[in-house]
Each structure stands twice: as C-alpha cells, then as structure tokens.
Amino acid sequence: MTEQTFTAPLETLRKRVQEATQRLLGDTIGISDGDWNRASLLPGWSRANVAAHLSANADALAELIDEAVQGRSVALYADEELRAEGIERGSCMTGLELQICLDTSAGRLERAMDAVTDWSAPVALLGRRLTLAQVPMARLSEVVAHHLDLDCGFDTGRLDSSSARWLLQWAELRYADDAELPAVRLESTSGLTAELGAAGERRTVSGSDAALWGWLMGRTRPDGIEGSDGLAPALRA
Structure with missing residues (x-):
C-alpha cells in the first residue's frame, strides 16, 4: 500500500524543478576548476562531490521512473558503495565536465517524467512506498538543498x-x-x-x-526565526 504524503499541482511542480535546475546551472557556470575542488558546506564534501551526487540523483530518479513505468520496483541507489564511488569521481572531473553532467542528467530525468502516463504508479522512495507523483518534489528538495551546499551565492531568499x-x-x-x-x-x-x-x-x-x-534542514542560521534560541537542527540529508 502506498502513502499519499504530498500533493501539489504536478505541472507547476515540474516547472519549479526546471527553474531550480536552471538557476543552479546559471550559478555553477562561473565556478573555476580550482574552486570546484574547494570545500562545500557539506562536511567532508567538495563542491565537485556535491555536483556529482546531484547528477547521480537525477540519473537514479530517472531509472526509478523508467522501471516504475514498466511495472517494476527498484531501489533508488541499488549499491551504496558504487554510489559513494560516483560521488568521489566528481573530484577528478573538470568544471566543464561537471556542468555537462548536471545538465545532461537533469535532461534525462525530464524525459523520463515526460514518458509517465500514470503518476499513481508505486515507487520505493525515502524508505516509504510512495507514488511517481512524489518524485518531482523529491528532486526539487535535492536541487535546492544542494544548491545551498555549493556555497556559490544562492540563498533561501531566492525561493518563490x-x-x-x-x-x-x-x-x-x-x-x-x-x-x-x-x-x-x-x-x-x-x-x-x-x-x-x-x-x-x-x-x-x-x-x-x-x-x-x-x-x-540545518542549512541556514536562525535569522528571522523566533523561538529558536539554542536550537540547532543537525544537517539533514
């Protein structure tokens, strides 16, 4: 049985994912090769690691969608060791290669979503039984959170x-x-x-x-938040 945990106008949500991706690509195009290998705001991750993870996430979600359309269920990341290796591989890539990966993987995910005719098809996501309709929201969260992690001028004030x-x-x-x-x-x-x-x-x-x-999400300071004195949620994946 699936959990219906989130609802939003699907086409509007997909548009927000596209906009968030383009905003990300617009900010990262100016990062030099040297700066890609500087530390991100994620402990132990370089900016290149974050970009590689974002690309792998788009590919994994596209695969999840493709399998669900065919009536099959797969794990988002079937092999955690390979996932970790893929993230680390980002450190060996140039800025241009990282930018291309971010762009092409996002395009693959868009094409996978374009092929969906039944958004109620079940998927295993975030440790739950959800539906394909939840995938765009999962991707939006991933893109925005990791855009902040890249520490390249983006902040929550730019969110609609x-x-x-x-x-x-x-x-x-x-x-x-x-x-x-x-x-x-x-x-x-x-x-x-x-x-x-x-x-x-x-x-x-x-x-x-x-x-x-x-x-x-543990990404920002409690500026503009009342009642948060002494409270600091840990960084959330």
Missing part, C-alpha cells in the same frame, strides 16, 4: 513562495518521526503549522516558510 511552502511541507512529512530533531512546533507566517521532533521540551519556532525550511 510556492516552492518554499512545498519544501517546508515535504521536510515536515519526511522528518515527522525523526527522534533526533529538537521537539518543536513550527508556525509559519504562511499559516502552515506542524509538530516535529522528540528531543527536549517542545518549543514554538516561527518564521517564513523559506527561513524555517533552511533552518530545519
């Missing part, structure tokens, strides 16, 4: 309001049962509320969708 809200909703759903999160009640200025975490006494934390999402 609908993307920010969907990202926060997706994070809330994904980490609702995460016992390592501080016990918080999120209250967004958009009206969205949720209770997450189990560590410590529950506190109310409020701010915009974008600010709360960045803070919850």
